[in-house]
Amino acid sequence: xxxxxQHPSRVICKSGTSVKIECRSLDFQATTxxxxxxxxxxxxMLMATSNEGSKxxxxxxxxxxxxxxxxxxxxxxxLTVTSAHPEDSSFYICSAALQVNTxxxxxxxxxxxxx
Amino acid sequence: SQKxxxxxxxxxxxxxxxxxxxxxxxxxxxxxxxxxxQDPGRGPVFLLLIRENEKEKRKERLKVTxxxxxxQSLFHITASQPADSATYLCALPASGGSYIPTFGRGTSLxxxx
Numbered sequence: 001x002x003x004x005x006q007h008p009s010r011v012i013c014k015s016g017t018s019v020k021i022e023c024r025s026l027d028f029q030a031t032t033x034x035x036x037x038x039x040x041x042x043x044x045m046l047m048a049t050s051n052e053g054s055k056x057x058x059x060x061x062x063x064x065x066x067x068x069x070x071x072x073x074x075x076x077x078x079l080t081v082t083s084a085h086p087e088d089s090s091f092y093i094c095s096a097a098l099q100v101n102t103x104x105x106x107x108x109x110x111x112x113x114x115x
Numbered sequence: 116s117q118k119x120x121x122x123x124x125x126x127x128x129x130x131x132x133x134x135x136x137x138x139x140x141x142x143x144x145x146x147x148x149x150x151x152x153q154d155p156g157r158g159p160v161f162l163l164l165i166r167e168n169e170k171e172k173r174k175e176r177l178k179v180t181x182x183x184x185x186x187q188s189l190f191h192i193t194a195s196q197p198a199d200s201a202t203y204l205c206a207l208p209a210s211g212g213s214y215i216p217t218f219g220r221g222t223s224l225x226x227x228x
Binding site for chain 2: 004006041042044046093095097103104107111
């Protein structure tokens with residue numbers, strides 16, 4: 001299957017700083033990537049859809065100025081958590097699909113802890 | 116609104132038995148349904164996709180059924196092994212024509228040796 005690589009796997013940052021998470025499709029081109037957030041024992045919540053060459057589409061309730069998404073190439077999308085606060089601590093996961101209506105391939109996830 | 120329900124209680128079974136997990140959905144008629152496995156601290160891994168015109172699908176020790184009348188999918192693992200212990204997520208494409216997967220909360224499976 002296709003491989004999606006996410007980096008870093010874990011990050012601890014101080015409150016008020018920004019953190020960038022990278023998501024790469026290693027062996028395929030992904031026009032669209034998705035960013036999810038997952039709290040303990042909860043389901044994956046879609047945050048935004050990242051579109052190569054255009055603005056991301058954010059889900060209702062997700063602050064686009066806080067969670068900046070850049071999809072500059074067909075193999076890389078980045079999520080930047082700006083001015084992070086402890087309540088932003090969570091597990092962030094990206095995914096991509098080869099085609100619509102097919103299985104999604106997920107990155108390894110990034111555990112963000114804001115102290 | 117669309118709702119996906121999976122049993123939040125962990126399923127504990129003995130090695131060698133068949134594990135059966137349930138996914139129910141409401142207010143929706145998806146064209147397909149997917150099952151993923153998620154290990155602690157990792158991203159989900161795709162297991163099976165079953166389309167609305169398929170009643171059953173198999174892959175090695177895995178079997179998935181899809182009953183569009185009951186709005187339910189059953190996920191079976193036969194001859195379960197301790198290595199099968201993980202959280203299993205049910206996912207459907209979001210309602211409204213989007214293909215973006217929407218996930219249930221998942222059910223934790225624990226296989227005891």
